Amino acid sequence: MRLVLTGGGASRGMALGRARLEQPSRFLVDDRPLAEADVEAEVDRLKQAIAAAREELAVLREKVHGAMAREVAEFIDAHSLMLADRELTSGLYDLIRRGRYRASAALKMQKDRLVAVFEAMDDPYLRSRKEDVGHVIARVQAGLSRESSRAERQLASRVGEILVSDTVAPSELVPLAEHGVLGFVLTSGSQVSHSAILARSLRLPMLVATHDALARIQDDDLLLIDGEHGEVVVHPTAQDLARYRAWQRDFVQQGKRLALLRDADTRTRDGVAIALHANAESAADIAQARTCGAAGIGLYRTEFMFLQRKELPHEDEQFLVYRDLVLGMGGLPVTIRTLDLGADKADSSGLVLDDEENPALGVRGVRLSLRHPQLMTTQLRAMLRASAYGPVRVLVPMVSAAEEMTSVRRMLKECARDLRSAGHEIADNVELGAMIEVPAAAIALPGMIRELDFISIGTNDLVQYTLAVDRNNDHLANLYDPLHPAVLKLLAQTITTAQRAKRRVTLCGEMAGDPRYTALLLALGLTDFSMHPGVLLEIREAIGSLDSAGLRAHAKALLGAPTRARIDRVLARMAAAQG
Secondary structure, eight states: OOOOOOEEEOOOOEEEEEEESSOOOOOOOHHHHHHHHGGGHHHHHHHHHHHHHHHHHHHHHHHHHHHTHHHHHHHHHHHHHHHHHHHHHHHHHHHHHTTOOOHHHHHHHHHHHHHHHHHHHHHHHHHHHHHHHHHHHHHHHHHHHHHHHHHHHHHHHHEEEEEESSSSOOHHHHHHHHOOOOOEEESSSOOOOOOHHHHHHHOEEEEEEEEEEEEEETTTTTEEEETTTEEEEESHHHHHHHHHHHHHHHHHHHHHHHHHTSSSSOOEEEEEEEEEEEEEESSSHHHHHTTTOOSSSSEEEOOTTTTTTTSOOOHHHHHHHHHHHHHHHHSSEEEOOOOOOOOBBOSSSSSSOOOOOOGSSSSSSSHHHHHSHHHHHHHHHHHHGGGGGGGGGEEOOOOOOOHHHHHHHHHHHHHHHHHHHTTTOOOOOOOOEEEOOSSHHHHHHHGGGOSSSSSOOOHHHHHHHHHHHOOTHHHGGGGOOOOOOHHHHHHHHHHHHHHTTTOOEEEEEEGGGOOOGHHHHHHOOOOOEEEEEEEHHHHHHHHHTTTTHHTTTTTHHHHOOOOOOHHHHHHHHHHHHHO
């Protein structure tokens, strides 16, 4: 039966695949007595589940290939033989007919009996086969719980997987994508978590806060995930599949239309030039940024070099990554952020404290780097060496005081002096900037601006800290609001302060790449955006349809609105005026 579960759309797009439960839901055992009139129907129901399990194994057997094909095929054959074993099946049917047990209860009793037999064996290998019994019975239990048709099972066998889990760590996303996972349905999390941000960069649809997913979805169910509308359809119908095919066609057409904008200037309807930079953390992002005509890299996240390893990357290793990044951008400016581990980004090297009571307010960003001077020095030296190959800017995260930037600038100067003394070529001037993502930094910016060559606004954390709302807590998702009056005032104040001091100001949070906020940001005077390269052309198209002067005329009303409802009304008037 078709089932629709809703959640938060954390990464747009659609995907069709079979469910892969990271922690498979426990099968419910119905231990109610079975009426005599229902006995044969229950036997038939169990026979159908066993037949479906055998069919699934046969399909898997045909698909096995590669270096481990023989070993995997042997396991599949063993499971198939168990399902064909008359002792297993006749014992199950007897439990239903004579004991009046329902199919799920009969399966559990038969599994417990066979496991006990294997555990009593002297041979260690034979004892280990009790796990096969558990796997086989679980597959039949899944068949009892599942309501998919034969046609749906055949379709599911031809598509990839959608991970259904409580959560997924940022460090797990890339390996999962490389192993064919097409999308994610999570029972917790938020739309602005680092996992969600990475999913968007990988262009993998993701739902978060889909609370009933693990309870309502079974392994191998066919799923249609829709990140745009925040829903996942279990057992999609022909109409759902037609909608998916239509989305695929529209996606291709949109891509062709946006491709025409790759070499176009980014200008508003009234001719104001806007710079669109790209956020990146991989070589694929760099290539996509160049293809989409990005003005440069506005944010390169270095922490992804640290997340999937137990040892810290050394200077030469980091230098090669940064050098290739700079060369890949062909002379366009590249902004490299120093390490931003902590909060929901923990490494495996032990660098991040794992016993902090409140890691979001703990040792993260520049605080972590300054506690480990050698770590910061290694990064700065690698960045400075890369500056010999093109324009590099150094961006420092989680800044809350001018003294932090004073310390980093001193270290940057010392690294430059040492490198030049050792004969390394580095740029004459490497700009140093701060992420404005803590309210204290936004408020103190007028006094701090002298320490900075440029600033970048990180709206993801700025919203979190301004509103005292953990952006990874799905119970507070309704309170995480980028359009809160306090957030808008801090944004406007930061942009104005930087522009008056003649400092470049770029917004590199998720707001920059969301077309719902493009008009608002232009109204506040922003002219530099940085976003995932996958949405850059979409934002370029949106900017081209907007009149900057007309939007700026609404800034006073936006900043004077005392409530979110009043802000929404101003935004509605802006949209109407823009046509």
